[in-house]
Amino acid sequence: MPVMERTGRKSAPATEPWPENAALYQQLKEEQILLSDNASSLAVQAFLQMCNLPVRVVCRANAEYMSPSGKVPFIHVGNQVVSELGPIVQFVKAKGHSLSDGLDEVQKAEMKAYMELVNNMLLTAELYLQWCDDVTVEEITHPRYGSPYPWPLNRILSYQKQWEVRRKMKAIGWAGKTLEQVLEDVDQCCQALSQRLGTQPYFFNKQPTELDALVFGHLFTILTTQLTTDELSEKVKNYSNLTAFCRRIEQQYFEGHDKDSSTTVAARSAKRSLLR
């Protein structure tokens, strides 16, 4: 019997039920938020909707600094603050809600592997595009990232973040890649997701899991965010089952709700609607 170790952080006490005033914090959605952060935030929102846990989205310019791990989004539930999808899934599980309980061990392993694939390839490609592609950096990222702050703080903050992201890209070997190679990686990742999804409604057939939330977050954001070129969204559009998947989740979990959440989803920094 293999030794199973408890992974992740200490989980929150499971005694308190989910409060009504749970809040999810992200950056300002019209002016400030970037592609990768938007994707992560949407993934968490989708996950919480799938678990039927109400949460309101609060936009703050300094969300990144408020977060315990420096990354958005983070949720404020009762007196706990948890950031990023992985720890949030574990936190929600400790409260008794879980989407992946019905999976057997091999399926759980597969789910974790595919989540790592999305993080490894899609998220890194988004970060590359935002921070290492000079055209996008000049036209979109620098103006947006520091927009709530006065000059020169806005430029300093965005240069600092760019330096950090480029260091990380160099450490993992992505600094030497060209944009074409990165887009090819995105294509390969989408192809893998498309082949895994096949004709099923969700990745593990009948019920959505956190993998569906994560994939939805990233793909929907890529499809609806206007960048300097359309190449990234074209790569995703090549796979019709993925666009159908995004549309299905949007309709099921976001449009059926009250006006606030639907405008949250639909009013991106994006100018295009998915249902075009």
Add this chain to the structure above:
Amino acid sequence: MAAPMELSCWGGDWGLPSLHPESLTVMAYAKFSGAPLTVNTINNSWRAPKGDVPVLISEDIVISQPAKILNFLRKQKYNADYELSAKQGADTLAYIALLEEKLLPALLHTFWVEAENYCSVTKPWFASRIAFPLSLYLPGRMSREALNRILLTRGGPPLYSLTEVEAQIYRDAKECLNLLSKRLGTSQFFFGDTPTTLDAFVFGFLAPIYKVCFPRVQLQEHLKQLPNLCRFCDDILTCYFRLTVLGFAYFNEIKTQAIYDYLRAVLQRTCMLHMGRGRSNAAAV
């Protein structure tokens, strides 16, 4: 006939053809797909490899990362994955991403960052295979790069000290090993009875953990509690790599035996000639 292909990579020890995970992945894939690679292990000579190791050189083409090398081999019709379905191909990518995210940091830490391991095993081994005076500098640089990678990818808040980061990466690595063990179950390879790209990558990452004798071995101890993964590594070593070692030894033995037989025959003939002459002399006398 395809152009001859040469692979330049780190050599092996402790029963492994190579200690370097990426070199081992490429060598395993070449064996699985039947690609005729000439393997040159890096040694003390001044012929430094042209890029990051492993490097594949075929005529004028130089390719350096494992994923790209494998793509090149597939284009040359050495494909170990042709029997896989589309979904299995997708699973391969996903599991490789899992290995790189969860297992690689702990592997790098065990080899290059853990002080006792680095000073007593890794540094002397690599230094002995690099020409002087680069042997004084290169292992240190590789160690700093490994630490840098670990800290940049896993070291953000709320983990503020190296010990917390280390604890987290080892937890993740052990979880990853458990997941791989569950996925492998009782079958011989990850996708049935023939080895594929995923088997090459898993073997490349697991075999160094399994075989190399370090002073600090918490990952190895965890791996030894997962018997199907140990059996997986041993099977690949015996079926695909030991043959060359055994074959060489056997050939040596045959050669020695043949020489011995020849010498004996020569000796016998010489004696008989002498005895014959003696007899004829005696007869003559």
